[in-house]
Amino acid sequence: MTPQPPTTPAVNESPAPLSLDEAIQRDALDCVMCGICVPHCPTFSLSGNEADGPRGRISLMLGISQGDLLPDADVRRHLDTCLTCRACETVCPSGVQYGRLIDNGRARLAQAQTSAAQPRALARHWRLLRDQLLTRRRRMGAASGLYRAATRLGLGGLVRRLTGPLGRALPRHPATPSSQPGSTDTPTRGTVGLFVGCTGSAMNAPAGAAARQVMRAMGYRVVTPAAQACCGAMHAHGGEPAAARELRARNARVFSGAEVETIVVVGTACRAELGALETEHGIAVREITEWLLERASEEWPALGTLDQQVAVHTPCSQRNHLRAPGATRELLSRIPGLELVELDGNERCCGAAGLQALLYPDEAERLREPKLESIDRIQPDVVVSANVGCATHLAAGADLEVRQPVELIAKALAATKP
Ligand code: SF4
Ligand code: SF4
Structure with a gap:
């Protein structure tokens, strides 16, 4: 020893x-x-x-x-x-x-x-995958664009079979970036910095666009610094705390330079990791769901009716790390017409757990199975999860898209327009 x-x-x-x-x-x-x-x-x-x-x-x-x-x-x-x-x-x-x-x-x-x-996360090939692809937003964006194109050509299944554990983690119906119009309102209430995450910006670009749209509609100027780095969660939970601290320090420099009042994060796991910026660097950090819940009702624009049944998945990062298990339901209850149903077994991890779905795919899929059975039973119009990793993992096994809660808020905003 x-x-x-x-x-x-x-x-x-x-x-x-x-x-x-x-x-x-x-x-x-x-x-x-x-x-x-x-x-x-x-x-x-x-x-x-x-x-x-x-x-x-x-x-x-x-x-x-x-x-x-x-x-x-x-x-x-x-x-x-x-x-x-x-x-x-x-x-x-x-x-x-x-x-x-x-x-x-x-x-x-x-x-x-x-x-x-x-830790397996430190094996050479996993570090290479993490450092050269998963935490590189441009490369992830290009790779997910190719995967979307392959899926449109009916080749998604082939790509998933040929790419091993990475393929098993890919959603069957990848989210398509939308060009939602920004609000034309004049921002008056302040400036927020949007943290879109590295895998999140590639795998769930519509959520970033929706967050931007909603915050603008509430009267905030939104900046999305291009130099923002990975939140460091994969490093922190994989045995490399120094690398995680360095990534946080880089994000602190980038967002401080942009003079934002708050960093608003899309995704609860990145938010949980970046929470250390508050104590380490004195920068306020919120996940988009909690940021919206903190806003006074007079800041909210009108939301249109959405007649949909929504199954709510609660990520562990939201339930156990941020201790806000009801946040998604509370936020979505603002939308008229929505029927919210709790996914069975929400108190149990879905198996995504950062890199775990890649490192131990068999275990990850066994843990996901009860969630998929619940989706099958409920047959919702849409599933929502406030964490990108969980959303991607669920969408890799389910035959439907899994959305971020803020995407439904953006949709309800659009539903008020003729
Ligand atoms: S066994 Fe588990 S619940 Fe009991 S003290 Fe240890 S960590 Fe806590
Ligand atoms: S409940 Fe089990 S899997 Fe989850 S953090 Fe504790 S030991 Fe790890």
């Missing part, structure tokens, strides 16, 4: 940085091993193995940090398959900070001497 260098800083740590081992022990020793969290864990429900649940993972991380356990490939897999959904954290009576703990645990694995012990 190689001792942890005492100078290595842990994630989310200030003002006197602890070493990773110290930070792991601080959080892991809060656990009283009661097991209340275990039945709430989606990965435990898949395997029935205690080591695939929160209590087992906490024991593994504690053992590594105390030098009692070697981080071998088996240990790696148990820690790696955690979805960081934090369902365990929300039910823990001892207040164990599991999200922080697993991020530190993976950063600790990243220092292991053998690649077999490191």
Whole structure:
């Protein structure tokens, strides 16, 4: 067992940085091993193995940090398959900070001497995919444009079959960027910065356009800095906290330079990650759903009627990280005519979990199955999810488009026009 260098800083740590081992022990020793969290864990429900649940993972991380356990490939897999959904954290009576703990645990694995012990996200080909495609907005935009073209030619299924785990994660009906007209109202209420995300801007461009349109209609000037970077969530949850911090710092520079009052994010997972900008850089960050809910009713333009049944998916990042499980329903209840139905099993992760749908596609698809069955039962006109990753993962298995809530708000705005 190689001792942890005492100078290595842990994630989310200030003002006197602890070493990773110290930070792991601080959080892991809060656990009283009661097991209340275990039945709430989606990965435990898949395997029935205690080591695939929160209590087992906490024991593994504690053992590594105390030098009692070697981080071998088996240990790696148990820690790696955690979805960081934090369902365990929300039910823990001892207040164990599991999200922080697993991020530190993976950063600790990243220092292991053998690649077999490191997080799978750090394997060379996955890092290449993440760094050269998934976090590059232009390349992602070009790749998704090609995929849309292939789908229009009836070749979508072939592309999905030929591109391995990446293909399995692609939506059957990719969203088409729309050229929605911007509001002609004069912006008077302030300036907001729109964070569209790297995969989000490519896989769900209509959501960014809808957010822009709605915020303009409410009287805000919207800037979308071209130099904005990935939010860093894939890095933070994949054992690379320093890379995540650097990406946040870059976003802080970019958005501060644009002199925005608030960064408005499309997608709850990016929002959860960028929330650290508030404490680290003093910049306000909101997800578009929560930003809209914070607006006083006099700021709202009229919304037209939409006679649709909408199945609402609640991402873990919205439910457990942002602790706003009812936000999407509350927002959409403003639209006259909408019938809102909760997707069954919303308290369970859908399996998307950032890169997990690529790293462990079989497990991700097993976790998605109950959601697809629920969609089949409900037969809604549309499914909404406030997180781009979940929307993409659901749309890869369902035979319909999965929208962001703000897209329906934009549609209801348009419905007032003759
Ligand atoms: S974060 Fe989710 S998957 Fe990971 S241990 Fe907790 S409940 Fe299980
Ligand atoms: S509920 Fe909390 S204290 Fe109990 S086993 Fe889970 S993490 Fe530990």
